[in-house]
Amino acid sequence: MAFRKKFNFKTPTNKNTGFGDNASNYGGRFINKSGDANITKSGIGFLDRISWYHTLLTVPRWKFFMVIFTFYFVVNLFFASLYMAVGIEHLKGIVPQNDLDKFGQAFFFxxxxxxxxxxxxxxxxxxxxxxxxxxxxxxxxxxxxxxxxLFYGRFSRAKAHIAFSNHALIAPFQNQTALMFRIAPYKNTNLFDAEATIIMGIPIEENGIMVNKFYSLALEMDKISTLTLSWTLVHPITEDSPLYQMKEHDFQSIKGEIIVYIKAFDDMYSTTVVKRTSYTFGEVCYGARFIPMFSKNEENTQTILHLDKLHLYEKVSL
Amino acid sequence: MAFRKKFNFKTPTNKNTGFGDNASNYGGRFINKSGDANITKSGIGFLDRISWYHTLLTVPRWKFFMVIFTFYFVVNLFFASLYMAVGIEHLKGIVPQNDLDKFGQAFFFxxxxxxxxxxxxxxxxxxxxxxxxxxxxxxxxxxxxxxxxLFYGRFSRAKAHIAFSNHALIAPFQNQTALMFRIAPYKNTNLFDAEATIIMGIPIEENGIMVNKFYSLALEMDKISTLTLSWTLVHPITEDSPLYQMKEHDFQSIKGEIIVYIKAFDDMYSTTVVKRTSYTFGEVCYGARFIPMFSKNEENTQTILHLDKLHLYEKVSL
Amino acid sequence: MAFRKKFNFKTPTNKNTGFGDNASNYGGRFINKSGDANITKSGIGFLDRISWYHTLLTVPRWKFFMVIFTFYFVVNLFFASLYMAVGIEHLKGIVPQNDLDKFGQAFFFxxxxxxxxxxxxxxxxxxxxxxxxxxxxxxxxxxxxxxxxLFYGRFSRAKAHIAFSNHALIAPFQNQTALMFRIAPYKNTNLFDAEATIIMGIPIEENGIMVNKFYSLALEMDKISTLTLSWTLVHPITEDSPLYQMKEHDFQSIKGEIIVYIKAFDDMYSTTVVKRTSYTFGEVCYGARFIPMFSKNEENTQTILHLDKLHLYEKVSL
Amino acid sequence: MAFRKKFNFKTPTNKNTGFGDNASNYGGRFINKSGDANITKSGIGFLDRISWYHTLLTVPRWKFFMVIFTFYFVVNLFFASLYMAVGIEHLKGIVPQNDLDKFGQAFFFxxxxxxxxxxxxxxxxxxxxxxxxxxxxxxxxxxxxxxxxLFYGRFSRAKAHIAFSNHALIAPFQNQTALMFRIAPYKNTNLFDAEATIIMGIPIEENGIMVNKFYSLALEMDKISTLTLSWTLVHPITEDSPLYQMKEHDFQSIKGEIIVYIKAFDDMYSTTVVKRTSYTFGEVCYGARFIPMFSKNEENTQTILHLDKLHLYEKVSL
Known part of the structure; x- marks a missing residue:
């Protein structure tokens, strides 16, 4: 199998990822684009496997308000029915014209x-x-x-306001190539002591069975003190890299995945925030480089971070 | 004493457990199944040794609501009595029919x-x-x-949603045996950077008196980056293990205990969560192995974690 | 000066305490018994140097309720006066009998x-x-x-529920002596990974001026995994200790101070809690040892921590 | 270029600052005096790049109350208009004298x-x-x-109550000079385990283009256990310092910047707090030393921290 020859077996594998190594148990990607694990839980009741509080913290705003309005409506329907059952005549001040009106007034009471x-x-x-x-x-x-x-929980939930570029690139880097992608903070929070960990997961055949192998991809720089501008993460593809000698068609044909963990201290929340994502090999763009995304302003007094350029790259030949 | 000969005295003891070493002061197990220390406090008033806030945070939901309803009822009884004492005639609008009705109306006011x-x-x-x-x-x-x-405190209290297998097993492992048990996250939270520490506590005779000895049990892997699937913790029983040469009947006759600490970063709470439990030797199952608890779904797009299989094992001969 | 000869100058000093080294700038002890620094701030307005929120979080419960009641009373006095100024006749439903009654009804409105x-x-x-x-x-x-x-802040403020023994002792220890004191958790919270740091501060004459010197006192054990029982902290007085060759009368005559920091992870709050205190040399009891403070219960199923025995010691001759 | 010769190229640069190295992209200082990065974000909608919750947490108190009052007024205007639209006659009890009065009564309803x-x-x-x-x-x-x-968020937001001296000084220090500035805690909170990191950023010409170089400035002491008094941070200007041989006029002519990060554990909030600031070279005062800012009280029982002296220094010749 041509693929196994190309693959760089000298690289030590990372056994502590927490993903199982039996590839035949696995379906789909390891980590979704959103950063959640691509896993469902079964064999346990819905309420036992759901933290309803956290679910309500993470649903989109409009759904959260829908839940509140529905709850408000249903509760009042319920109590209106109770007042009807008890007898509407015990609500002093109601001047009912018909049955519907009775219920309406009980509802508003x-x-x-x-x-x-x-x-x-x-x-x-x-x-x-x-x-x-x-x-x-x-x-x-x-x-x-x-x-x-719930409102306070939603407000104060520490979120890592970090955006990832849509694609990872294989870009020229110091006479060789490197795997690159970039991240940028997009809100008015301050992130410090950012750390990145990149793991590549790939199913390969070993002794006739498919196993998942995981490799830590070394970064040129895996920590920065201040994450206020964009940060381009660079994994140089040296002889020690498991990506060594991989070509454009390999990225298209092999079902590999690059899993990204970013950790930073957010001084607005005074806590450590974490963000994950993953790039499947299909989301790696071979032969491209990022277009710079910050510049100084006209008065030369401030630096501008152009968040709309986060995903922009240009093709280059390697 | 046969037991002392079998015991592996080369293993260094762990003196920093915080449990005392005088076994005659100790009653029962060190850590309860729930993870709480098996200790009561005396010589100090109830209110001084109880954090009422935290007690209300940890009581089951139905008890918490009972407390609220009882409080509501008692408070209104009290104030109704006050209004009666002051004179019901000072509550304008009350149309009392009898004494009970008077009190009832004071109560509702x-x-x-x-x-x-x-x-x-x-x-x-x-x-x-x-x-x-x-x-x-x-x-x-x-x-x-x-x-x-209190509600917010109950919601937002960081809890480690981790379940432990009911039994620890002595299972075959790489031509020898290993102590194994497994854990699984069961809620929709994301746990990262999980770490495990395993300590064995055992009372042994030393110079004629019983002392508690504690041993750290080395794990094949004591850290994983992502705790989204089940994690089987494996302590290989090598010559360096204090469990070396222990047989089935030893686990039944000796009053030992395996104490487990799990620590992980929960990105829902953005904080470190901790969970403990312990297995007494009586809860160790000699000669058994776990049945796999995750598999891919039919469409091969996701992995399913079968939480109902967490405790399942099959007997094997060692 | 006899004192200087006795003092063990081989011990390296700790320069990173954050206390200044110029003894003539210092008044009184470094750290109060309560753990607060013995410092007042001047040259800045009261409101600038006080965090009113934190002051209200830390005042005793009865003072907190006094503040609330006073606020409630004053606010209603103020608004009642406003309604009077606007004209009591604009409050429909008031049936005033006299001026005081007018104000009373405005107050209740x-x-x-x-x-x-x-x-x-x-x-x-x-x-x-x-x-x-x-x-x-x-x-x-x-x-x-x-x-x-404020209520939630008061409830949820992470507090280290740790009590310190009133006295530190110079006790016999392994054919020599040791400085000892002990701590115990007194509430139903769980403390883990407790760490202790002990620093001795002492003003000594150097080149004719008094300077504060600080020494880290090495502990036999400075970390324990679980703080559920009492923990006796032991600084063995070896040749390397700055307390070497100090006798009872030295502790009485020298103005030294032993500063204690305890740090632990509280899994109820899921956070690190810190507690400090200090023992002046006058609070060190020379020639004494602690009386054990835990024992098993009668059924031999649980261990009892006798919190009333925390401070108990018996005299021994050294 | 005289400047480049003077500059100490032996000092290794710090590449992990997170600031870009292309000086021509940069406008103005790196970090504002307030500690925020001197960066604006563009190419993304206002609401996407603002965390409205955090904005409301950090606005000054008077603005926060203005927002609340405006909201209250506008909401009631809106609903009053709705009641008018529905028909004022459906609000029983209104006794309108004219149209304005109608609206007024709808507003108050x-x-x-x-x-x-x-x-x-x-x-x-x-x-x-x-x-x-x-x-x-x-x-x-x-x-x-x-x-x-929002109120609770504003109260409980962990803030590092640390003030910085207005100027950094080049002061005499152990037969050489040192860069010094000082910090002091100004509120009734307790700060522990304070750590400081100092980075110097400077644009220099390299191969014909201007690049930003960053250097970590080594501190004589970069950690202290207790931050209750003032702390003078001292970077000794030795041969290894990038400031070596810099004279007064260099500080005036070169556009350098000294970026300061302070990190401490606040036991009031039980969390790590962070504070930043920066000194441009123009804010460095050459040839000066700080005036002591604490002293003992008259009764010799407490130490007084004179916060009004934080910025005071006296000129000395180097």
Whole structure:
């Protein structure tokens, strides 16, 4: 098999990736583009394998608000039905014209209780309706306590605001070639002490069975003190690299994957943030180099980081 | 004593466990299955040795809600009694039919004040009842401020969502044997840079008195970059292992304990999480191996982690 | 000077303590018993040198509630005065009997607005009183938002629940002596990876001027994995120790101080907690040893930590 | 070029600063006095490059309150307009005298709903106005949930309360000179394990193009255990220093910059805090030394840190 000859077997493998080595157990890529592991869990109930709090922290904003509005609507429907069941005549101040109107007024009374607005033009007059209202008011306050916690959780969740270039490149570098991709911080946070770890995963045949092999790709520079500009990560393809002698068609035909971990200290959150992604070999662009993405401003007093240029590269022949 | 001969005295002991070495002071196991130390504290008042906040963070959900409901009920009973003491006639709008009804209406007025619903069909009319209502409204708001803090604390408490296999195994491993157990993450959080430390505690006779000895058990691999699949921890039983030459009946007769610490970076919480457990020798299964717990899906696009298989093993002869 | 001869000058000094070396600039002990630095700040306004938030987090519970009650009272006094100034006749529903009663009702209306209870038996009827009420309601909600933050801050502030023995001892230890003191965790939290650093500060004469010298005191064990029982910290007084050849009267006459830093990982807070204290030479008890403070329970199933014995020692002759 | 000869080329450069080395891309200083990178981002929408939450956490207090008041006013204007659109006659209890008064009363009803005060002297009577009020009450509660989160975020944001001296000095030091500046903690928080890193950035000509070179400046002491007093950071200008043989006029004519990173553990926040600043060569004062800034109090029981003396120095001839 031509592929095995080309492959650089001198490079020591990385056994501590946490990915299994039995390739036949694996489906698809190791890490999704988003950085999540490409794994589903089974054999355990949905609620046991989901942290509902963290799910609500990570859903997009519009979904989060949809959940809140739906909850608000359903809760008030429920309590309105309870007030109806108890007897609408125990809500003093309701002037019902028809059945629908009765339910509507019970619904709005429920809203006024749940939100603790309590205008009072409608008020509970008997024991049961007062009891339901008591429970609803407590439930309302607890719901908003939870909502407050969720909002704060969403705000304060430490996120690594780092963008990755769409493609990794095989670019010329000091009379040889190097695997390169770049990252840039895109929000008004300050990142320090950034560290990068690059691992290549590749399924290869060993003693007749397919196994996943993982190789740490050495970086020219794997740490920087300040991540305020773009950072181009460079893995020089020397004789020690597992990518040595790989050509354009190899990247197209082999099902390899380059897994990227970035770690930095965010002084806005005062904590360490982590971001991952991966480039499949198909996302590696052979023979290209990045176009610079920062320049000084006209007054020569500040440096401008052009985030729209993050993904831009130009083709070069190697 | 046959046991002492078998025991591998070349292995250096670990003196920094924090457990005392005088075995006669010790009762029961070192670490409970749940990971808590098997220790009670005495000689200090209950409130001084309990962090009520953390107790409320760690009680099961249903107990937490019980605490809230009980508090709500008791507080309103208390303030209802106060309004009765001040004189129910100072609550304008109450139309009492009998004494029970009086108290009931005072109770619901208290609810409406405590929750700040304040419908207003009942309202305080004199100085004293207004004062009590003022205090209750403040007290209500502060209570809900505390409840909000508790909810958020419960949500955001960093927990290591890691499950341990019920048993540790003595399994075949590279022409010898190894102590193995496995762990798996079971929630939708991402764990990185996982580290494991395994310590064996065993009471042995030294100069006529029983002392606790602790040994660090070397792992084939004590760190992995990503903990998204199951991780089988392997302590090879070589000549350097304190378990060398221990047989099935030794594990049954000796009161030893294997203490496990797992540490990982959880990028959902952006913090380091820790989980502990222990296996007594009685929980070690001699001559067995784990059944694989992950496989690819049918479309070969994802890997499935079968959490229900975490504890499964099959017997093998050693 | 006899003292200088006795002092062990071979021990290297620790220059990185952060305390200045000019003894004539220093007043009193370096670190207070509570662990705070014995320093006041001047030349900067009170508000600039105080973090009011952290001050409110650290004041005792009763003071914190006093602050809240006082604030609540003052705010309502202020708004009641505003409603009076605007004209009490613009508060519909008030039935004033005399001037004091007018103010009282304005005060309670203010309470009902500030807490958002809003019964409504009193309501603002003109533009100005409505405006004041609008501002008060907003102010009320923001105040409770702040209170919520303060409560949560107080709860969740990571505190090292570690108690120190009142005295450090000079105790017999392996045919020589050692400086010892002990610590114990006293709450239901779990502390791990505890580390201790001990520094001795002593003013000595050098070239005619008094300078502070600092020495790191080596510990027999400066790290333990689990801090669930008591931990006795032991500095063996060998030839390398700066305490070598110091006798009882030296500890009484010399103005030295032993500064203690404890650091541990608290898995309840998932964070590193720190605790400090210091023992002046006057707080060192020469010729004594600690009485054991843990034992097994009667059923031999658990270990009991007797926190009331933390400070207990017995005299021994050296 | 005289400058290049003087410059100490033996010093190894620091390549891991994260600042680019192409000087022609750079405008102005690297790091602003405030510690933020002197960089703007372009090519991406405002909302994408701003974390609105963090912006609201870092704006000055008065701006934060302005945002809240403006939001409150605008929201109530909006909902008042909605009530007008639905029909003011559906707000029972309004006694309008003219159109402006109508709007005013709708506005105050909106306030009472948004804040959940709900006096009830005005109340919604039809379906549409009840619906609008329902939405407003929910919106109000969510707004205050967000405000609570923002307040708590502002309070609890870990900030390094460290002040830097305005100038760095070239001062006499052990028969040679040293670059010095000093820092002091100014709030009632406790800082430990402080570490400093000093990097000098300087544009120099290399092969005809201007490149930025960065040099780590070695400190006499780069770590201290306790940062409770002032700390003078000292870079001795030895033969190994890139500042060797630089004279007063060099500091005035060369566009260099000294970038400072301070890192410490704050035990109030139980977290690592970071502070940065920079001194341009123009802010270096040649031939000066700091005036001591702490002394003992009169009773000799405490040490006083004079924060007003932080910036004070006196000229000396070198």
């Amino acid at each position: 429920s809203v006024q209780t749940f939100t603790t607005v309590g205008y009072g033009h409608i008020s509970p007059s008997g024991f049961l309706s007062s009891l339901v209202a008591s429970i609803e008011a407590l439930f309302g306050l607890l719901s908003f306590a939870i909502a407050t916690g | 208290s609810v409406q004040t405590f929750t700040t619903v304040g419908y207003g069909h009942i309202s305080p009319s004199g100085f004293l009842s207004s004062l009590v209502a003022s205090i209750e409204a403040l007290f209500g708001l502060l209570s809900f401020a505390i409840a909000t803090g | 203010s309470v009902q607005t500030f807490t958002t209870v809003g019964y409504g038996h009193i309501s603002p009827s003109g533009f100005l009183s409505s405006l004041v009420a609008s501002i008060e309601a907003l102010f009320g909600l923001l105040s409770f938002a702040i209170a919520t933050g | 909106s306030v009472q709903t948004f804040t959940t005060v709900g006096y009830g002297h005005i109340s919604p009577s039809g379906f549409l106005s009840s619906l609008v009020a329902s939405i407003e009450a929910l919106f109000g509660l969510l707004s205050f949930a967000i405000a609570t989160g």
